[in-house]
Amino acid sequence: MTPASPDGSFPERNRRDAERDAEPDAFEARFDERYDAKALRRMFGAFATGVTVLTCGGARPHGMTANSFSSVSLDPPLVLVCVDRDAVMHAALLDTEFFGVSVLAADQEKVARHFADRRRPLGMAQFDAIDWEPGECTGVPLVADALASFECRRWRGYDGGDHTIFVGRLLAASRRDPDALVFHDGRFRRLSPEPTQVPL
Numbered sequence: 001m002t003p004a005s006p007d008g009s010f011p012e013r014n015r016r017d018a019e020r021d022a023e024p025d026a027f028e029a030r031f032d033e034r035y036d037a038k039a040l041r042r043m044f045g046a047f048a049t050g051v052t053v054l055t056c057g058g059a060r061p062h063g064m065t066a067n068s069f070s071s072v073s074l075d076p077p078l079v080l081v082c083v084d085r086d087a088v089m090h091a092a093l094l095d096t097e098f099f100g101v102s103v104l105a106a107d108q109e110k111v112a113r114h115f116a117d118r119r120r121p122l123g124m125a126q127f128d129a130i131d132w133e134p135g136e137c138t139g140v141p142l143v144a145d146a147l148a149s150f151e152c153r154r155w156r157g158y159d160g161g162d163h164t165i166f167v168g169r170l171l172a173a174s175r176r177d178p179d180a181l182v183f184h185d186g187r188f189r190r191l192s193p194e195p196t197q198v199p200l
Contacts, residue, residue, distance in 0.1 A: 102143035
């Protein structure tokens with residue numbers, strides 16, 4: 001993957017990659033003809049995920065519901081989140097050093113819906129509708145009573161097609177043990193833990 005410059009562009013992409021992206025091969029062309037964005041979204045929805053709220057503070061505070069979140073590395077401790085290039089959050093992340101991730105508990109579906117609603121206010125006013133607290137390390141807004149919370153420094157950005165893959169270096173983390181909120185097949189669901197014989 002190719003790292004982004006501070007303005008979100010990718011000047012280091014080599015010519016071979018650029019040519020490959022511009023001219024899909026036969027397999028890619030066949031796939032693109034068969035599946036439109038709606039069909040792809042439905043297929044991707046088969047993969048159940050947790051639900052997070054991605055937040056940043058500073059001069060351009062903003063929050064966004066996101067399920068494209070993953071751990072990356074233990075040493076150094078890294079996580080990633082994928083953000084659409086046209087989203088308000090994309091510009092906000094490029095404009096700040098720190099961001100937060102709140103992993104939502106099963107009883108926080110209303111919070112997820114709030115930060116997915118494009119009619120919500122912008123700026124700090126969008127946080128008036130929820131219980132939140134400033135991160136102890138960076139001060140970024142974090143959802144209160146979340147299943148887990150992470151404070152991150154923006155570490156790298158990578159080209160991900162119509163999204164940017166933002167990687168964050170953890171600065172603080174905490175977790176509780178309620179049930180998790182899950183997103184699957186276009187719907188919010190609750191996940192209750194069951195005993196397992198698989199060593200973790």
